[in-house]
Amino acid sequence: GLLLVFRDARALAAEQDYVEMLQRLQIGARVLSGAEVGAREPALRSGVAGAIEHTGDAMLRPERLIAGLAARVQALGGVIESGARIEGFDTGDARIATVRTTRGSFRATQVLLALGAWSPLLARRLGLHIPVQPGKGYSMTWDAQPGAPRTPLVLKERSVCVTAWEDGFRLGSTMEFSGWSEGLNPVRLAALRRAAG
Numbered sequence: 001g002l003l004l005v006f007r008d009a010r011a012l013a014a015e016q017d018y019v020e021m022l023q024r025l026q027i028g029a030r031v032l033s034g035a036e037v038g039a040r041e042p043a044l045r046s047g048v049a050g051a052i053e054h055t056g057d058a059m060l061r062p063e064r065l066i067a068g069l070a071a072r073v074q075a076l077g078g079v080i081e082s083g084a085r086i087e088g089f090d091t092g093d094a095r096i097a098t099v100r101t102t103r104g105s106f107r108a109t110q111v112l113l114a115l116g117a118w119s120p121l122l123a124r125r126l127g128l129h130i131p132v133q134p135g136k137g138y139s140m141t142w143d144a145q146p147g148a149p150r151t152p153l154v155l156k157e158r159s160v161c162v163t164a165w166e167d168g169f170r171l172g173s174t175m176e177f178s179g180w181s182e183g184l185n186p187v188r189l190a191a192l193r194r195a196a197g
Contacts, residue, residue: 002057002152005037009049019052028055043149059152059163086122134180138188139172158195
């Protein structure tokens with residue numbers, strides 16, 4: 001499950017319609033008191049008014065998901081060419097016949113463009129439109145330590161997400177839509193550190 005944690009009782013009360021709508025849709029949601037939240041997640045400081053628990057929510061480790069997908073693709077005979085720059089395509093009969101890369105040319109019956117935010121740039125060369133916009137999420141990750149959060153949380157007033165797993169936890173906050181820039185904005189990192197405090 002996931003807890004949406006509120007310090008402001010009025011903000012929590014304002015979400016009652018949301019909780020009732022989820023319940024009508026048979027989506028597991030319930031309101032917890034501040035005491036219940038504190039018992040469930042002792043890493044939170046005092047002063048929590050309550051939380052909305054999303055009982056059916058789950059989480060995953062993205063790096064493990066991608067590693068599992070890559071292993072499955074390879075087990076099915078697929079080839080993954082990491083670190084190769086695509087220079088172009090040879091097409092015919094409305095299909096890609098060959099992918100030309102810095103590591104040579106590859107023929108395939110199927111091609112998957114799995115370049116994340118860069119996929120639309122490459123797809124344009126093929127006359128395709130992929131409605132993906134690059135976004136950069138800011139997060140900080142720590143190894144497990146005594147008193148660390150153990151429950152997935154959203155700290156509503158601070159707009160911070162907490163993802164906890166057995167060997168560590170991650171705090172995430174804002175998304176930045178700044179094109180394909182790979183640089184990090186120190187102002188956003190400082191804001192995340194302050195919000196996590």
